Amino acid sequence: xxxxxxxxxxxxxxxxxxxxxxxxxxxxxxxxxxxxxxxxxxxxxxxxxxxxxxxxxxxxxxxxxxxxxxxxxxxxxxxxxxxxxxxxxxxxxxxxxxxxxxxxxxxxxxxxxxxxxxxxxxxxxxxxxxxxxxxxxxxxxxxxxxxxxxxxxxxxxxxxxxxxxxxxxxxxxxxxxxxxxxxxxxxxxxxxxxxxxxxxxxxxxxxxxxxxxxxxxxxxxxxxxxxxxxxxxxxxxxxxxxxxxxxxxxxxxxxxxxxxxxxxxxxxxxxxxxxxxxxxxxxxxxxxxxxxxxxxxxxxxxxxxxxxxxxxxxxxxxxxxxxxxxxxxxxxxxxxxxxxxxxxxxxxxxxxxxxxxxxxxxxxxxxx
Ligand SMILES: *Cc1c(COP(=O)(O)O)cnc(C)c1O
Numbered sequence: 308x309x310x311x312x313x314x315x316x317x318x319x320x321x322x323x324x325x326x327x328x329x330x331x332x333x334x335x336x337x338x339x340x341x342x343x344x345x346x347x348x349x350x351x352x353x354x355x356x357x358x359x360x361x362x363x364x365x366x367x368x369x370x371x372x373x374x375x376x377x378x379x380x381x382x383x384x385x386x387x388x389x390x391x392x393x394x395x396x397x398x399x400x401x402x403x404x405x406x407x408x409x410x411x412x413x414x415x416x417x418x419x420x421x422x423x424x425x426x427x428x429x430x431x432x433x434x435x436x437x438x439x440x441x442x443x444x445x446x447x448x449x450x451x452x453x454x455x456x457x458x459x460x461x462x463x464x465x466x467x468x469x470x471x472x473x474x475x476x477x478x479x480x481x482x483x484x485x486x487x488x489x490x491x492x493x494x495x496x497x498x499x500x501x502x503x504x505x506x507x508x509x510x511x512x513x514x515x516x517x518x519x520x521x522x523x524x525x526x527x528x529x530x531x532x533x534x535x536x537x538x539x540x541x542x543x544x545x546x547x548x549x550x551x552x553x554x555x556x557x558x559x560x561x562x563x564x565x566x567x568x569x570x571x572x573x574x575x576x577x578x579x580x581x582x583x584x585x586x587x588x589x590x591x592x593x594x595x596x597x598x599x600x601x602x603x604x605x606x607x608x609x610x611x612x613x614x615x616x617x618x619x620x621x622x623x624x625x626x627x628x629x630x631x632x633x634x635x636x637x638x639x640x641x642x643x644x645x646x647x648x649x650x651x652x653x654x655x656x657x658x659x660x661x662x663x664x665x666x667x668x669x670x671x672x673x674x675x
Contacts, residue, residue: 312616312653312662314594315493320554326546340542342549347503349552354470354478356486356505358512361540361548362519365467365489368504369437370397371515371538372463372485376435378403383433383635385425385460387417387446388624389642390439393489394465395625398437406433407626409638415582415596415645416446419454425637426458435461440469440479441622442651443495443562443593444582448474452482463487467502470495471559471591480505490544495558495593495656496551498544559591561656566592568660569652572667576674578602596621598648602675607650610673616666621649 330342347359362368378384380402386395388407398405408425411418417438436455440446448464455462466472466480467489473479480486490501506512517523522535540548566581573579578600584590599607604620611618623646626636652666 309615312658312666313493313655314617314619314651314653315495316655316657317492317497317499318558318656320550322550322553323547326550327543330542330546335542339539340545342542342545343540346540346545346548346552349549350488350503350505353552353555354481354486354505356478356481356507358506358509360504360512360515360519361545362502362504362538363540364500365465365487365491365502366393366396367519367536367538368487368489368502369394369463369465370400370536371504371518372487373397373401373403373435374518375511375514376461376463376484378434383431385422385433385436386625387437387439387441387465388626388636388638389415389417389441389622389645390465390625391467391622392625392628393467394437394439403434405625405631405634407624407631407634407636407638409624409636409640410642410645411447412641413583414444414447414585416441416444417451418639418641419447419450421637421639422451423454426454426460432458433460435463437463437465438483439465439467440472442582442596443469443472443591444584445469445472445474445479445588445590447585448479448482455483461485467491468494468593469591471555472589474585474588481507484508485511490548490551495562495591496548496555498540498548498551501540501544501548558656562592562654563590565654565656565658565663566595568663569595569597569667572664573597573670576671578674592654594651594654596649596651598645599650599674600648602673604648604650606673606675607670610669611653611666614665614669616653616669618650618652621646621651
């Protein structure tokens with residue numbers, strides 16, 4: 308059997324084991340230690356954000372953001388409907404109510420128009436927005452950040468998939484009150500599992516650290532006036548993160564190259580459209596995403612599976628999930644249409660042009 312081509316397989320830089328060995332030599336296996344600091348420093352240096360906190364997952368980082376901002380039971384929190392469930396689970400952890408906003412055609416990400424229209428007419432004012440930069444492509448973030456400031460709602464950017472993506476030269480994740488990156492196994496970089504919370508506000512970073520480490524008051528005997536979580540990242544995993552950060556720009560370049568190969572080898576297929584990239588932005592093209600006007604994409608998924616190539620439908624919008632059947636949603640059919648027609652294709656950075664050409668040939672042979 309041919310080696311499987313995954314959507315986005317882990318891709319080591321070569322220094323990971325060396326750094327893990329250093330961790331073992333120091334015996335700082337347990338949480339904290341030098342590599343946690345170094346990992347936070349490398350994210351700060353790369354994205355330009357002033358405060359970073361390494362945690363156990365992207366989901367944990369989102370939860371900490373909501374907790375620090377004081378989101379609580381009964382609050383409304385706006386969120387992109389076209390996203391992965393990890394974006395919005397933390398809203399439920401806080402007992403708050405998600406209010407989903409649809410995408411627009413220009414970005415496939417949250418529509419600033421729908422957001423503005425809702426903010427002008429809503430009776431209950433939302434406390435925050437969790438905005439996803441889907442598939443590593445920047446949303447119309449300047450406009451969205453401006454609307455959040457104007458209406459006085461907190462902005463949390465879910466940049467779990469978009470490390471390395473920029474808008475007007477500024478990194479996604481650094482426009483809001485908080486930004487979140489994920490280092491789960493399939494993301495552009497991985498620590499096997501992990502996340503990073505970033506913020507321009509040092510006091511918020513300190514508060515997030517407090518909640519992430521069981522809300523210990525500064526006494527030797529363990530004093531508690533609030534409850535917290537065990538969300539900190541281990542030094543062993545941070546060592547992997549430091550090695551991965553050394554190749555972030557290479558990975559972005561390769562993901563973008565893979566996208567260009569798909570575009571080249573599918574360019575004569577009229578019914579295919581690719582996820583757009585806003586003109587002021589640079590996406591990381593984490594997964595190449597496309598839609599078919601006529602062909603049922605399940606035919607393509609099944610055929611690719613026979614040659615051991617992974618592909619998947621686009622994320623099913625949150626407002627269509629049974630879990631959220633009673634949630635408020637401001638939608639106009641855009642993400643529902645994308646979900647009906649769209650597919651993510653194998654985009655691992657270890658792939659060659661020959662791999663992409665073979666996948667494209669298979670797609671072309673199976674069009675309806
Ligand atoms: C992966 C992902 C998350 C969750 O990150 P974890 O590190 O897996 O908890 C959240 N939002 C989006 C959009 C994601 O893709």
